[in-house]
Amino acid sequence: MDDLTEPLAESAPQGFGPLIAPMSDVQRPLRQQIFERVRASGAISRAQVAKDLGISPASVTTLTSDLIEAGFLTEVAAPRDGQDGSRGRPPVALGVRADAFAVCGIKLSDREHGVVILDFAGRELAATCAPAAGTETLDETLSTLDRLIEDVCSRAGIDRRDLSALGVGLPGFVDAPSGRVVWSPLLPERDVALAAAAEARLGLPVAIDNDANLVALAELWFGVGRRIADFAVVTIEHGVGMGLVLNHRLYRGARGLGMELGHTKVQLDGALCRCGQRGCLEAYVADYALAREAAVALGRIGQPALPLSQLLGTLHARAKDGDAAARSIFHRAGRFLAVGLANVVNLFDPELVILAGERMRYDFLYADDTLSEMNRLILETGRTAPRIEVHAWGDQLWGYGAAALALSTVTERHLGAAREEPA
Amino acid sequence: MDDLTEPLAESAPQGFGPLIAPMSDVQRPLRQQIFERVRASGAISRAQVAKDLGISPASVTTLTSDLIEAGFLTEVAAPRDGQDGSRGRPPVALGVRADAFAVCGIKLSDREHGVVILDFAGRELAATCAPAAGTETLDETLSTLDRLIEDVCSRAGIDRRDLSALGVGLPGFVDAPSGRVVWSPLLPERDVALAAAAEARLGLPVAIDNDANLVALAELWFGVGRRIADFAVVTIEHGVGMGLVLNHRLYRGARGLGMELGHTKVQLDGALCRCGQRGCLEAYVADYALAREAAVALGRIGQPALPLSQLLGTLHARAKDGDAAARSIFHRAGRFLAVGLANVVNLFDPELVILAGERMRYDFLYADDTLSEMNRLILETGRTAPRIEVHAWGDQLWGYGAAALALSTVTERHLGAAREEPA
DSSP, X not given: OGGGGSOOOTTSOSSOOOSSOOTTOOOOOHHHHHHHHHHHHSSBOHHHHHHHHTOOHHHHHHHHHHHHHTTSEXXXXXXXXXXSTTOSSOOEEEEEOGGGOEEEEEEOOSSEEEEEEEETXXXXXXXXXXXXXXXXXXXXXXXXXXXXXXXXXXXXXXXXGGEEEEEEEESSEEETTTTEEEEOTTOSSSXXXXXXXXXXXXXXXXXXXXXXXXHHHHHHHHSGGGTOSOEEEEEESSSEEEEEEETTEEEOOTTSOOOOGGGSBSSTXXXXXXXXXXXXXHHHHSHHHHHHHHHHHTTOTTSOOOOHHHHHHHHHHHHHTTOHHHHHHHHXXXXXXXXXXXXHHHHHOOSEEEEEOOXXXXXXXXXXXXXXXXHHHSOOOSSOOOEEEEEOOOTHHHHHHHHHHHHHHHHIIIIISSOOOOO | OGGGGSOOOTTSOSSOOOSSOOTTOXXXXXXXXHHHHHHHXXXXXXXXXXXXXXXXXXXXXXXXXXHHHTTSEXXXXXXXXXXXXXXXXXXXXXXXXXXGOEEEEEEOOXXXXXXXXXXXXXXXXXXXXXXXXXXXXXXXXXXXXXXXXXXXXXXXXXXXXXXXXXXXXXXXXXXXXXXXXXXXXXXSSSXXXXXXXXXXXXXXXXXXEEHHHHHHHHHHHHSGGGTOSOXXXXXXXXXXXXXXXXXXXXXXXXXXXXXXXXXXXXXXXXXXXXXXXXXXXHHHHSHHHHHHHHHHHTTOTXXXXXXXXXXXXXXXXXXXXXXXXXXXXXXXXXHHHHXXXXXXXXXXXXXXXXXXXXXXXXXXXXXXXXXXXXXXXSOOOSSOOOEEEEEOOXXXXXXXXXXXXXXXXXXXXXXXXXXXXXX
């Protein structure tokens, strides 16, 4: 593997520098905005880009020429809308040049790692998953990443030096701008410079982020982000996470470690959270919170502990059968979830909140009861309440989110660093 | 007053259109950024502007020429730092042209209205205050605004047609982008198009916003905003409010009605809030929340109600004297305030949180106990906790904040609407 530390192709230079811009910099150059507009729409005419961004057609022509020359965009046939009789020269639109870059996304988890390679248009070139070993040291984690990349590259039939960036997602507190893992259940060490260590070991630019931000990035690149500029994502798994997209860009808080909705307090001196504090939202909503009361509801006090998924599966089945105690556990968790969602709405006033998860119990947590409770807890403004959508992406989502992180990284690096200059 | 509906000077054209850009548009043209950089610094060289914004000196020269020609900036003598021996030609810096615009700010309240006229450099030209009549109809409110403007203009010795904009602040739920008051204790009607009605009546552009956003704007224009790009403001008065500045700009939530910290829920089925819901933060922290328990602590159950300020004054004096019941009221409110502040920190991860208010009781609420409690409730990231500053601005603050809203309006209107175009 020594050859991997050789100088890389131009698209992945050594000495990568900060991959994620400071969070206060929500400013983006026009050419980056043009690129993002094209990416979001799939295929779009120059005239429409000019209209959407409120800039002159001449400016769009100049800037898109640069983007085409640089290999980011390409001309494609415009989708016919059938109204022009399909006569004459086909109209020309702009699209993202799919083969401009390839990136890898890896979602590390304590159950199973998900790995995907996407091209610049977001098309999957290869995907795989591998069983996880639980907590691993930094060195073991780097070996795992190395092995996963080797595997997925061979499936895609590409050399890993063809990758322009790697995005890694993992649970815990991740300082994305600095590339440090403050704490993760997957690492025994605290405050680990994971991105820098992975770059040194793997020889390509690496960006890291936490689970909830990955979901928000996946939605931003491949989901609702194609039509909505601002939205919130709330994830419920082992913990409760949140991602916020502002003006087509992920917002991580002023210093990069915000959006910890799961650790906002909903009860003074309340239930004990795995973070060590009391009254956190996730101490009422996350799977371990449900499991705490399950033994009582299932009449298993003092009996050997069941695995978490089995315990919750049994609890869920009992609730479905109408068992009052089992139902009350989900009902209470749903009410606290409603509090958390209402707080998100009262603070961020989003048009859309996406609830993302994959677990069977969500049909209880996301029940009409919960949404009605949320509507009772948000400000009465006379306006329509925000839409709540449940997006039950599978495991694949996480890998795509990690790849979207890598795509964001590549885009920011190449388009976001310099500012366009007038005249 | 009919003459006020005559066509106005160019700086206040009829048909004003939306004064506040949609909240998702955190993008600003370069010339607006240059203006804001100059404004924030007082006096700054072109070279420093280029360095701060990461753009070429040539671009700064071009864009500042435009800004000087348009009357926004002017050349001033650079402050000497004493290191260059003060020889030779004095270096030239840029400053805001103070007389470019004059704006009026009015803070409506149920106690006293505050009014101020500022020039474009933020210098006070006149200020006054007037007793408030409590709840007034829309029509009465418009007459009040008209009278206050007439008064303060005559104090400043200017014609009201010289005003470029009016900023109005009031308590309640204010939809700033649309200029509508969803609900305010000062208006008997709901969903009032106050900004449009005031524009029609007063003949100048009007922007409106709520109390907490005024404080954030005052800090942005005249306070910490001169050195920090991102910060949060929490206000505690009759209610609990919040303002958030992101990248030198006020953030009001995706649809304009966010940041309602006072109505985030900190207790399921908790104390009754004046908004009609239960468990809101302000139902534990605001003055009416303290007053609810004061009768018990003061042994006044069943006795005639004291005025709110007298009741709280007595309670505060008792607490100072060591009365356990009185102290426990402030202690409990302080703990809930700590929960609210910790939630702000866990979500927004700000470098700085400003607590703003003017009431005597704050020395209890802001005591070391409260800040210690907050520090116990924020995520353990190994980093320094955000700074908490108490800014006990007087009543004057509110008028300045309203004037800052007007200044923001003028700046956005003249500099933010068009985008600069390359080449």
